[in-house]
Amino acid sequence: MQQRQNVAIIGSGAVGSYYGGRLAEAGHNVHFLVRRDYHAVTATGLNVTSPDGDFILPHPRIFNSSGEIGPVDWVICALKATSISDAHRLVKPCIGPGTRILVLMNGLGLEEHFADWFGAGSVFGGLAFTCINRAEPGHIHHLAYGTVTIGHFQDDPAELEAALSLWSGSKTRVISAPSLLRARWEKLCWNIPFSGLCVAAGGITTDRVMDNSGLNQAARHLMEEVMAAGNADLSHHQEKVSIDRAALVDSMFKRTSTMGAYKPSTLIDFVEGKAMEVEAIFAEPLRRALALGVTAPQLSLLTALLRSLNHR
Amino acid sequence: MQQRQNVAIIGSGAVGSYYGGRLAEAGHNVHFLVRRDYHAVTATGLNVTSPDGDFILPHPRIFNSSGEIGPVDWVICALKATSISDAHRLVKPCIGPGTRILVLMNGLGLEEHFADWFGAGSVFGGLAFTCINRAEPGHIHHLAYGTVTIGHFQDDPAELEAALSLWSGSKTRVISAPSLLRARWEKLCWNIPFSGLCVAAGGITTDRVMDNSGLNQAARHLMEEVMAAGNADLSHHQEKVSIDRAALVDSMFKRTSTMGAYKPSTLIDFVEGKAMEVEAIFAEPLRRALALGVTAPQLSLLTALLRSLNHR
Numbered sequence: 001m002q003q004r005q006n007v008a009i010i011g012s013g014a015v016g017s018y019y020g021g022r023l024a025e026a027g028h029n030v031h032f033l034v035r036r037d038y039h040a041v042t043a044t045g046l047n048v049t050s051p052d053g054d055f056i057l058p059h060p061r062i063f064n065s066s067g068e069i070g071p072v073d074w075v076i077c078a079l080k081a082t083s084i085s086d087a088h089r090l091v092k093p094c095i096g097p098g099t100r101i102l103v104l105m106n107g108l109g110l111e112e113h114f115a116d117w118f119g120a121g122s123v124f125g126g127l128a129f130t131c132i133n134r135a136e137p138g139h140i141h142h143l144a145y146g147t148v149t150i151g152h153f154q155d156d157p158a159e160l161e162a163a164l165s166l167w168s169g170s171k172t173r174v175i176s177a178p179s180l181l182r183a184r185w186e187k188l189c190w191n192i193p194f195s196g197l198c199v200a201a202g203g204i205t206t207d208r209v210m211d212n213s214g215l216n217q218a219a220r221h222l223m224e225e226v227m228a229a230g231n232a233d234l235s236h237h238q239e240k241v242s243i244d245r246a247a248l249v250d251s252m253f254k255r256t257s258t259m260g261a262y263k264p265s266t267l268i269d270f271v272e273g274k275a276m277e278v279e280a281i282f283a284e285p286l287r288r289a290l291a292l293g294v295t296a297p298q299l300s301l302l303t304a305l306l307r308s309l310n311h312r
Numbered sequence: 313m314q315q316r317q318n319v320a321i322i323g324s325g326a327v328g329s330y331y332g333g334r335l336a337e338a339g340h341n342v343h344f345l346v347r348r349d350y351h352a353v354t355a356t357g358l359n360v361t362s363p364d365g366d367f368i369l370p371h372p373r374i375f376n377s378s379g380e381i382g383p384v385d386w387v388i389c390a391l392k393a394t395s396i397s398d399a400h401r402l403v404k405p406c407i408g409p410g411t412r413i414l415v416l417m418n419g420l421g422l423e424e425h426f427a428d429w430f431g432a433g434s435v436f437g438g439l440a441f442t443c444i445n446r447a448e449p450g451h452i453h454h455l456a457y458g459t460v461t462i463g464h465f466q467d468d469p470a471e472l473e474a475a476l477s478l479w480s481g482s483k484t485r486v487i488s489a490p491s492l493l494r495a496r497w498e499k500l501c502w503n504i505p506f507s508g509l510c511v512a513a514g515g516i517t518t519d520r521v522m523d524n525s526g527l528n529q530a531a532r533h534l535m536e537e538v539m540a541a542g543n544a545d546l547s548h549h550q551e552k553v554s555i556d557r558a559a560l561v562d563s564m565f566k567r568t569s570t571m572g573a574y575k576p577s578t579l580i581d582f583v584e585g586k587a588m589e590v591e592a593i594f595a596e597p598l599r600r601a602l603a604l605g606v607t608a609p610q611l612s613l614l615t616a617l618l619r620s621l622n623h624r
Contacts, residue, residue: 200512201620214616221609297533297609304526305617308513 004029005166006072008094010087012037012062014134015104016078018142019172021048025055026170031069033090034062040137050142052171071096074166076126077114078104081280088117102126102150102163106191106265107280108184108288111153123153124163125180127187131262144262147173149187151180179241185230186243188285190252192226193219195266196282196302199309203271205261210253218298223249225296229289236292270309278306316340317478318384320406322399324349324374326446327416328390330454331484333360337367338482343381345402346374352449362454364483383408386478388438389426390416393592400429414438414462414475418503418577419592420496420600423465435465436475437492439499443574456574459485461499463492491553497542498555500597502564504538505531507578508594508614511621515583517573522565530610535561537608541601548604582621590618 005028009020012032024030034041045058063069075094079087084105091101095118103111104126114123127149132142148167152159160176167174177183197209197219209215224245231242256262269276282303289296317340321332324344336342346353357370375381387406391399396417403413407430415423416438426435439462443455460479464471472488479486489495509521509531521527539557546554568574581588594615601608 197617201617202624204620208620212616212620214612214619218613218616221612298613300526300533301530301610301613304524304530305509305512305514307526308516308520308524312514 005074007031007074007076007166008066008069008072009033010066010075010077010090010094011079011083013078013080014132014140015128015130016076017046017134017140018048018050018130018132019078019104019128019148020076021046021055021057021060021140022170022172023166024057024060026167028166029061031061031063031072033066033069034064037137038062038064044138047139048142049140050146051144052142052146066090066093069094071099073099075099075101076104077101080275081105081107081110081277082275084110084113084280087113091118100124100159100162104128104148105280106277108188108284110280111180115153120153121156121159124159125151125153125177125184127151127177127183129187133268147175149175149177149183151177151183153180155179179234179239181234181237181239182230182241182243185226185233185285186248188281189223189226189230189243189248190256191264191266191281192285192299192302193222194256195264196222196306198264198267199270199276200302200305203267205263205267206256206259207261210257220249220253222298222302223252225289225294225299226285229285229292229294229296229299232292232294233288276306276310278303278310282306317386319343319386319388319478320378320381320384321345322378322387322389322402322406323391323395325390325392326444326452327440327442328388329358329446329452330360330362330442330444331390331416331440331460332388333358333367333369333372333452334482334484335478336369336372338479340478342373343384344372344374345378345381346376349449350374350376356450359451360454361452362458363456364454364458378402378405381406383411385411387411387413388416389413392587393417393419393422393589394587396422396425396592399425403430412436412471412474416440416460417592418589420500420596422592423492427465432465433468433471436471437463437465437489437496439463439489439495441499445580459487461487461489461495463489463495465492467491491546491551493546493549493551494542494553494555497538497545497597498560500593501535501538501542501555501560502568503576503578503593504597504611504614505534506568507576508534508618510576510579511582511588512614512617515579517575517579518568518571519573522569532561532565534610534614535564537601537606537611538597541597541604541606541608541611544604544606545600588618588622590615590622594618 007030009016009032012034020030046060102124111125130146131144150163227245266276319342321328321344324346332342358372414436423437442458445453462475543554
């Protein structure tokens, strides 16, 4: 494996704890910023069950504040998108001259904030396709999938190599995205229809969206709206790539049909009465669509419904 | 008042009991087909509280089966639209040579069934704009509004006069609709956006739809889709009238802004876990829109969501 890196996990929820744990397991020097489970993790360590192999970190380096961690090689920001307003304050103390930042969060427009704060060249985006829950304090259940797609904010191939090598000795599979913006939009092409409909249709799993002809049709229509918005946004950002619409719809529906009763993270938030990441996953794509003259009537309606459901 | 008429109320829920009660109060000979509250009404009578005046019918004529009622002058069918498949069986025994039928139900396409079964000339549609709840058995709370708009299935002015005269001595205000089809669509122009969004946004009242900018905008967009579908349907039926789109939107929003925390009947069904009238209020208008080549993406999505919510 590559040289041992100092890593700070900002936001040690299910996703941050799991991927930070995998990096620690691979030998990196991982510091976890922990809020809720500090005492539990001190007592029991970090316990992970996973189809890729269970593991325990008996004494992970956990911290109550980022200031105690200080500058590191890599910051992995795994906050919920609903906490974006806390991100600058929490990440800043970990930034030194050469620090790189992986924004391992859901939704559109988040890397832009980090680029403004810390410089565009140091920012990466990570897209986790996975199913991870936090069970009792200090216990993480990784249930399925787990691949992380990583792109660089300026799509610099050398920087992207550096990001991939961080994970090279770990059990996490990483894929590089030549265009981060396209990767973000492609994930939204799945996330908006399926996460959105799972919630708005009353709290159902993806298989029920697939099996209901009206919802299945709505998923396709929403996906078309998102693809149109995404391609307009890519073109607006002068990217040379675009989303291959025909291929994407087929592959998304084919993949979803193999996922069974999958619960997107937005659905889990909804069912548990937690804040859903509506602004980053739905409202920002809608804002860009409308700004670029792309009509998106179903995305408009869905966003309005989800915002309302978020404030029940 | 006009001659005493024999009336059968088929479906003595809140709406049927209230309006039947008003006709009995006015001196008509009203027979109520009662299912759930038979014993309670026998014991306590029919008790109505209303801003238009409370009243009690101590010994209303109540029946367990339509066969015991037999042929009458007027059938008022106030079943829920979800029970349309029971309507023929329940109404048939009350039909004689001169029987007229007022379909006092929500949604589109219901009069067509009655016209097929009993002849188009005898069918009327009634659109109740009201807020009536059933409280304890035998007790009805009329809370607000109450006007009934009545149209004839073939828009025959003489027949329409006959329908209005039935109500002339009662405390119910009735308005005649020169075009029943336009009246149905105009009611849907309110009902689809406001009832639909109240439910799909998580079970909220109309004031919250009005006050939320995203939902308010969605209501306007949905109303535009319904108006476009309605005008296409009116033209398809060779009606000479159409919906005045600009005037309607303004008047609907103005009226809704005075309604406060209004609960549409579909919302009450949803909150109480009862079947919502999705097919008649949403799916049939959508079916007609699509058949006539009117695109209605928000109505499509809303209908799919409500169908799913109906089967939670």
